[in-house]
Amino acid sequence: MIGGFSIANVLGVPVGTQIGQMAGWQTAFIVTSLVGIIPLALMMVVMPKSNTISVSSMKQQFALFKNKRIRLAFFIPVLGVGSVFIVYTYITPLLENVIGIPQQWISTVLLAYGAFTILSNWLGAKVAQGNSRVKLKVIFIIQAMIMMALALTLSLPWMALLSLMLVACFSFALSTAVQLYLIDLADESSAGSKDFASTLMPVASNLGIAVGSVLGSLVVDNVGLEYLPWAAVVFAIGAFAVTSRCHQLDQEHMGLTPLASAKAS
Template sequence: MKKGNERGLVFSFTFMAFLLGTTEYIIVGLLSEIAASLQITLAVAGSLVSGFAIAYALGTPVLMTLVSRLPKKQTILAAIALIVVFNLFSAVSGTYGLMLFTRVATAVLCGLAISLSLSAVSEVVTPAKQGKSVSYILGGFGIANVLGVPIGTFVGQHFEWQAAFILTAVMGVAAFVLNLMVIPSNLTNTKASLKEQLRLLADRRIILAFLIPVFGTGAVFSIYTYIRPLMDQVMNISAASVSWVLLAYGLATIFSTWLGGLVASGNALGRLRIVFLVQAAIYVLFFFAAPIPVLGLVFLILSACVSNILNVTAQLYLIELAVEHSPGSRDFAASLNPVAANTGIAGGSALGGVVVGTSGLAALSWTAAGIALAAFAVTAISYRLKQRSVHRKAQAAAA
């Protein structure tokens, strides 16, 4: 693919990731308004968030296998178009049941769209540029946190919450047109059978690779989910400063995704082991620094700077393993990292809730550190298995 076309494709997919991230996260800033409008409790409204993550995790790989033989460009465009439709349905939802249905459907479509786009990048972008390209695309989710969610929240609070979903639908139309113009029509679709694709899940290296983002993302969200009460009750951050801290945190996660592109080049798994050890150390130090506002902020932002480094390496490693064991399962493998990340979000948030209920907010630092060490362990094992595989191939080539 020509250099200019590669840039256009990456930009288009990055904008799409911004749309998908805004679609997923926007509801967090509008929970109170939605709960009041639908006449449900905040706890029930919260299930619209967890339901999205669970549907994403469970539904994406299933849908990927069902559409695996369809043309990739048309499938991506169809997913974006349906996301627009379901965002509009969300805007007119008058009951909790309808709202939950639209969120679940949207979640699976978001998973399909981002998985196919990442698979397309691994197919058409030159290998030397894949790490940076994936980091830019995944950075779209970080930009959604920094820009999309605050803008959507502002719109929803000043023009009723339904207006925020109409805004995401308009963004979806723009993403559809952009992708229509730049996605090449000659992308390959999966040739593997459903049985062959699912067989990947029986490979221990695939399972270990899947667990890397589960634990890595779980560590982040075990503490990030409760960042607001942490700032209020442990770090003693003033209410007026909360928005600025969240903005700084969001910017740091974008920087983290960029760092992930650098880590993904060369000895990626070896470097990622060190990242998880550093992450665990930061969380431990945060426990001691949190009561001192300035020091607590330093370690909170440092934790954000390492939070997304794993994503690019995990994504490319899963695709690499799929190509090695079953080349026709590339698309299915591309869906596993987003699925694993959402599994980590759900699991980390749930475990964090248990810890808060039993040991208090301050104990979250130790929880996050422990999960980060689990991520280190599975990454170290994956690294050792990869080295053995490389050694065996070298011996076979020399024989």
């Protein structure tokens, strides 16, 4: 799923931008709607025709949110993905009006950005191995530093483009680790809600996209495009803080488990 999203960035965003520039933004939305018919048709062919039976009740599924660690972990992708999309949502006007990239090169830059997001999937697999919370904290520190570098190099086109490509490289590095983390937490607290837990990552990511886009619009309207990376820095630091707290709670939980087991025995 994450890989598909990255490929969509590689192809869909540049093509949509090119269509918008050539035929108007309304046409880009019409083409997007028509393209949506293709996955609809594929789903009708591939998806099972028989009804599936749920193995757990809705009450069991939503019991997941009784776990404080899960509620907190949900906000890691909200802030981490939100940080990227504060900038990415407005990347075209940022490229044109602040960095100074000619309009005819915008689609090429977006294509390169999308290609680098594929590398972030590979990086995400590495982050998910071992103690992922420690690695996630490093990722968010790096993300904050890259956003800061972007903010400081907007007047230097080549340096700004390099910073943007680095943003792309780390854009989805959190996804696999957080997905597995949420499923592991669900397995600990409410095994019947593991399927539901697997949906939390895309939900949180989409919420992050929405929140990041809204915050970006407020920044653009009130202080200007050039301040978008600074807002992204704040979100990246927030993601680091939430991840650090999750890591702390994990350590406390592991420290209490032996004691609880001894009492039980």
